[in-house]
Amino acid sequence: VQAEKGGYDSFMLKEIYEQPQAVRDTMGARIDQEKKQVILPELNMSDAELAAYDRLYIVACGTSMHAGLVGKDVLEKWTRVPVEVAVASEFRYRDPIYTDKTLMIVISQSGETADTLAALREAKKSGVRVLAITNVVGSSVAREADEVIFTWAGPEVAVASTKAYTSQVIALYLFALYFAQVKGTLAAAEIAEVVEHLQELPAKIGAILANVEPIRQFAQSIQDATSLFFIGRGLDYAVSLEGSLKLKEISYIHSEAYAAGELKHGTLALIEENVPVVALATQPDIYEKMVSNIVEVKARGAHVLGFALEGDRDLAKSVDGVIHVPATTPMLTPILTVIPLQLLAYYTSAARGLDVDKPRNLAKSVTVE
Ligand code: G6P
Numbered sequence: 001v002q003a004e005k006g007g008y009d010s011f012m013l014k015e016i017y018e019q020p021q022a023v024r025d026t027m028g029a030r031i032d033q034e035k036k037q038v039i040l041p042e043l044n045m046s047d048a049e050l051a052a053y054d055r056l057y058i059v060a061c062g063t064s065m066h067a068g069l070v071g072k073d074v075l076e077k078w079t080r081v082p083v084e085v086a087v088a089s090e091f092r093y094r095d096p097i098y099t100d101k102t103l104m105i106v107i108s109q110s111g112e113t114a115d116t117l118a119a120l121r122e123a124k125k126s127g128v129r130v131l132a133i134t135n136v137v138g139s140s141v142a143r144e145a146d147e148v149i150f151t152w153a154g155p156e157v158a159v160a161s162t163k164a165y166t167s168q169v170i171a172l173y174l175f176a177l178y179f180a181q182v183k184g185t186l187a188a189a190e191i192a193e194v195v196e197h198l199q200e201l202p203a204k205i206g207a208i209l210a211n212v213e214p215i216r217q218f219a220q221s222i223q224d225a226t227s228l229f230f231i232g233r234g235l236d237y238a239v240s241l242e243g244s245l246k247l248k249e250i251s252y253i254h255s256e257a258y259a260a261g262e263l264k265h266g267t268l269a270l271i272e273e274n275v276p277v278v279a280l281a282t283q284p285d286i287y288e289k290m291v292s293n294i295v296e297v298k299a300r301g302a303h304v305l306g307f308a309l310e311g312d313r314d315l316a317k318s319v320d321g322v323i324h325v326p327a328t329t330p331m332l333t334p335i336l337t338v339i340p341l342q343l344l345a346y347y348t349s350a351a352r353g354l355d356v357d358k359p360r361n362l363a364k365s366v367t368v369e
Helices: 013-016 019-030 047-051 064-079 115-123 142-143 163-183 188-209 213-222 237-249 260-265 284-301 330-351
Strands: 056-058 083-087 102-108 129-134 147-150 228-230 252-261 275-281 303-309 321-325
Touching: 013 019, 013 330, 019 163, 019 188, 047 163, 056 064, 056 115, 064 083, 064 102, 064 163, 064 237, 064 330, 102 115, 102 163, 115 129, 115 142, 129 163, 147 163, 163 188, 163 330, 188 330, 213 260, 213 303, 213 321, 213 330, 228 237, 228 260, 228 284, 237 252, 237 275, 237 330, 252 260, 260 284, 275 284, 275 330, 284 303, 303 330, 321 330
Parallel strands: 056 083, 056 102, 102 129, 129 147, 228 252, 228 275, 275 303, 303 321
Antiparallel strands: none
């Protein structure tokens, strides 16, 4: 097993470090280098069929559902098609509103999660076309879906998902760009610009992974906490949910993610002296609003760990410490912000002496209901 970990002390850390490659492989042949466009030759439907869809459901569990939340914002922004994200265990017992222009996307690393598979089967029974994003060739989800976009993350062993998440988000970016291409909702030049940013991501992830010491120190500062909060707005909120899940899964510290603007409607009551708050402020459109939320928690004594874009000199004034992530186009930032959050969870768990790869009570793939 030690050899399989490739010199790392856990599968999780190894898989975190495999992300530049996983992201590169998932983009791989799906980018037309010359035209700077996306190609998805695996789709069985024609461009005209795809362009006709005007409503999307994204259904998944756990970390895969969090990837779906990033996908929703991106799909809506680039295609103007409404997207609803649902957890599979809820969705399968709902009475969803389908039309003949509804497409369902299921996301599953393993392709074997019972609730996700059941939701897929229900949709198919209703005549809805299902597109799967999965990491496992030959899995039940891959076999039963009408369309499959594989993530090429390679086998993921650690229970806490890392490289599968980033690869799923990449698959969603590619699908969203392709959908926008066939719908004509983005100009060729806009697509080319995003594609260039996409291609720079592996190197930027690599840069984050080359400088983990500040994140390890953050982890030390929260390792004895009993409860902490992640806050963000927009895409930062989607990433907050994943950062919070990662931390609670493997460190057993109680943690909640909140849309920062919603704090004052209840959660702010829990902020007192030295409660750690992880605050993400990477989204330019809502940056000022986010800073005011940070000031609100600081005023109540919170110990705030901020995440900002490279070049941001302001956030440091309002927080107790800042981690900078490389700049990219705002829609793609989640892929970069999530990396230090994964590392934060990893180092916190390791500092607490816990089994990083096999957290108590959890399974890699939940194949029973
Ligand atoms: C389990 C795993 C999670 C994963 C979720 C969904 O809870 O521990 O890491 O996100 O299942 O799994 P899937 O294979 O469907 O993506």
